[in-house]
Amino acid sequence: MAPPHRICSEDIECSGLTIPKAVQYLCSQDEKYQAIGAYYIQHTCFQDESAKQQVYQLGGISKLVDLLRSPNQNVQQAAAGALRNLVFRSAPNKLETRRQGGIREAVSLLRTTRSTEIQKQLTGLLWNLSSTDELKEELISDALPVLADRVIIPFSGWGDGNSNLSRELVDPEVFFNATGCLRNLSSADAGRQTMRNYAGLIDALMAYVQNCVAASRCDDKSVENCMCVLHNLSYRLDAEVPTRYRQLEYNARNTYTEKSSTGCFSNKSDKMMKRHDPAEEASARPEGCSAHLCSSWKSSSN
Template identity: 50%
Template sequence: MGAMPDITLKEAVEFLTHSDLSYQLCGASFIQHQTFTEDTAKQEVWRLGGVPALVQLLKSENIQLQQTAAAALRNMVFKENEIKLEVESCDGLEAILTLLRNTDVTETQKQLTGLLWNLSSADALKPELIRNALPLLTESIVVPFNFWTDSNINKHIDAEVFHNTTGCLRNLSCASDKERTSMRNCTQLIDSLMTYVQTQVERGEPDDKTVENCVCILHNLSYQLEKEAPEHFTEFSIPDGSSHENMNKNSLFSPRSSKAQKEFRFPAMEEGQPEGVKCLFHRKSLQLYLSLLGSSHKEATLEACCGALQNLTASKSPVSTVMTQSIIQKLQGLSVISPLLYSANPGLQKTAMSLVGNMSRVSSLRSTMAKEVLPTVSSVLSAVTPNMIKSDSSIATACRVMHTLMLADPECGKKVLNSKLIDSLSMLSTNMSFETARKAAAVLLWSMWGQKDIQNGLKKQGMNKDTFINAVTATAYQAATSTKGQ
């Protein structure tokens, strides 16, 4: 189109219901342009009753009018929750999905999937979108983009359409446990997302923007997986005489216990061609996440990969033990996880630290972890400053990880001891601004002195008992041990 017509928004809205197609197109184009360039135009069109009229135009048989109406709605609902709800209240979702189901025009698909992406951030719309949009998006876009079948061999899906769709699904995967279950059970959804990510990694494109969306969906769908999909974790064998060491309540204060642990067996992790939910915890998927951690530069992708691994190691059950064993022993994952503990991105650092914290619960692997992780955690704690209050949770986890691994391997622990670390921990233990980290730092200081090998190392560096054993550390240690049932 050429220059924008010299009309008002009120006139543009009136044009939408005009009997002449050219007027409808003029009004929709003007609204599309104005709502893209001026945020205030969105509310004005909404107040003038433009939303139902635009929804009605999605039912037009004119392709250009369909596209323009979809684009105008896409602009209008962006960051406007009330307008999103208005689209739904005038049966807009049904109109959008009907058009998407029936069109093979790429530009129309782009606008409709972009519109659905914007709508999907409204929590109130997620249940309906999962009921009605999810099956359509999966069957008509996600699967054909990744798999050729007899039914879709001639169907071309544009990369932008797929990207918009994964953006929509990323938002939907943040819904409730019921909605997560619906997404997990959606035929070929998980398989398709995994296939896309694997393909991009093999092509050397780990920073592809759609990879980020896919991994974020997989991260969200792995949340509380064992609890929400227990039927997939029944083929589990526990060796005779083995305890569930992740269930060991004394693990924080007895980190050297259960040294000799037999491996649990979980055959589903090793199946040749996993499908559906089984893809979420298969060893190939763990390897894929670790490959991305070693190759991607996108912090959101890195955080999502760490988050997926964190979810899979989060429960205090044998399943988490098996996941941890695979990550550390079979896949050598610590080499790509450990550097992320240095991240300047608070979200990424917190997720990576939580993952390491989860894995440190497996006592038989603590000595291995200590060699790889302790130097990094020590550096992180040495660099703590009083203005890092927003990282309180990450710092507390770092203290607990150091505590566990240092007592598990005192020789390795002694190598990372220095005055800068101890000064930092002492500062932390008395800084009331750090709600959880100060207590964890105090417990760590107390425990250092309580371990003979560590204490000897501290004395050799000229450090005094009062730094480690004092009213602050004693109170914190007693509170921690009573909490653990000691």
């Protein structure tokens, strides 16, 4: 869960706000009130599930999507955080966010922003959206290139020097959110081949896992996501990419034959190897993951 953020300036009394008033603030010409309205919605939706439906009914989602285009970074961050919490475990809000162009605007902002906090909120939003099957095709088309090129590949350490972005510019939480999103997207039948073919993606995921293993960081929270993406992308490989799969199988058999003919094992050992029980098949449905929710305010003790 992302660290919450204090949102109210000292001269604004937030305790008297309501959802209807906060939605009105989103339409204010004053960016300060826009941010306050969005942060209040983010905070309230974290605490109260019914607030999500209320914001939906008042047309607040379209207003928040519009605020993603604000030139003010504080407003951008507030709007992204509010949408992130609004869509958490709410299918109607996810579909409404897509209908209002929220995926397109979130991806566009993620492509250009250098703010780590905004990146955290946007990747968290995309992760939450990715758990709904109806949105996966659009997310694979629109979000995959940005997540791969601006987050996954630079942070993974693969191909250092080939990326225009330095690993230091990507926050670990942003990487975690991005891998969570890809973990969900990799469970979609239509998108697996697109992800397999995306230049550098599999290499980057493998490089990150290998680097974590080498550094004895196997419990790194992003490792599980990376491994699940790789697992999902191997699902039904024989049926979906039969030519490539047969080539890999042929290469593996030849490699095994060469090793067994020149190695130290007896023919009996070879036969035992060939009789080895096969691994269990993957489940009928590739593995996804739960959505991710963040709070919006710092605790009073901080």
